[in-house]
Amino acid sequence: xxxxTSAREIRVQIDSRFEFLDxxxxxxxxxxxxxxxxxxxxxxxxxxxxxxxxxxxxxxNRQQEGKRVEVVFRLSPRKLVVAVRDQGxxxxxxxxxxxxxxxxxxxxxxxxxxxxxxxxxxVVFQRLGRGGMEVRMEKRVGKGRSGRHSTGGARVREGGxxx
Amino acid sequence: xxxxxxxxxKVSVLDLTGKITIGEGDVILREEVNKxxxxxxxxxxxxxxxxxxxxxxxxxxxxxxFKRSAEAGARLKLLNPSGRVSDLLSLTRLQQVFxxxxxxKEALVSF
Numbered sequence: 001x002x003x004x005t006s007a008r009e010i011r012v013q014i015d016s017r018f019e020f021l022d023x024x025x026x027x028x029x030x031x032x033x034x035x036x037x038x039x040x041x042x043x044x045x046x047x048x049x050x051x052x053x054x055x056x057x058x059x060x061n062r063q064q065e066g067k068r069v070e071v072v073f074r075l076s077p078r079k080l081v082v083a084v085r086d087q088g089x090x091x092x093x094x095x096x097x098x099x100x101x102x103x104x105x106x107x108x109x110x111x112x113x114x115x116x117x118x119x120x121x122x123v124v125f126q127r128l129g130r131g132g133m134e135v136r137m138e139k140r141v142g143k144g145r146s147g148r149h150s151t152g153g154a155r156v157r158e159g160g161x162x163x
Numbered sequence: 164x165x166x167x168x169x170x171x172x173k174v175s176v177l178d179l180t181g182k183i184t185i186g187e188g189d190v191i192l193r194e195e196v197n198k199x200x201x202x203x204x205x206x207x208x209x210x211x212x213x214x215x216x217x218x219x220x221x222x223x224x225x226x227x228x229f230k231r232s233a234e235a236g237a238r239l240k241l242l243n244p245s246g247r248v249s250d251l252l253s254l255t256r257l258q259q260v261f262x263x264x265x266x267x268k269e270a271l272v273s274f
Contacts, residue, residue, distance in 0.1 A: 050218055100256050105226075
């Protein structure tokens with residue numbers, strides 16, 4: 001793990017193994033706690049991060065342990081941005097049906113991205129120029145610290161390629 | 164996750180303790196429910212009282228167990244999803260799908 005205190009950025013890389021999920025989730029909780037997020041906001045952000053890493057391992061890197069998942073926490077006074085990057089061939093988040101649609105409610109999968117959208121303010125999927133996908137999640141600090149509880153407000157943009 | 168089965172009359176109560184998350188609790192839950200279905204238990208009550216955490220895979224496995232039970236002619240109901248788990252069931256509108264009880268006796272007589 002590399003920590004750059006001047007840039008307020010924490011960067012961690014893991015192998016594509018589910019056994020590391022709890023570690024990353026705990027790190028997300030700790031970051032939120034340091035930023036003064038309320039408990040419910042902290043748990044929500046941490047679950048969103050967990051789900052993004054699950055997607056990166058499962059659908060991005062196809063559980064190939066040699067491929068890495070990078071998680072970057074970027075803290076600023078107004079927002080917390082978490083980027084989760086994989087090294088896989090990419091996946092199309094647009095193909096997933098709405099899990100709240102009665103036609104999909106009995107599906108066993110498809111709720112991970114829904115949780116991400118529900119628990120942070122903005123979710124953007126982008127293909128990386130060097131290969132892989134990035135999921136960028138943004139949680140505005142004011143919402144997490146105030147008495148307001150935000151679910152279901154995220155926009156999902158499928159961005160273009162980024163370097 | 165730890166599990167314990169209590170057979171009370173025709174109902175099998177599956178007590179679950181710990182987390183139901185990807186690669187851990189979800190697999191154990193699947194296996195335990197499958198065992199009950201294979202032994203022809205038709206009334207299954209999942210006791211979630213001591214389930215401390217669930218992710219989308221855990222929620223998905225609950226749905227899969229519900230479906231498999233129905234396909235096998237069995238009924239699967241939930242007991243005491245607490246706090247965070249209850250919130251996720253509500254968010255995903257699965258509270259409308261599952262029969263959910265807060266009292267075990269009431270749940271047992273409902274089968």
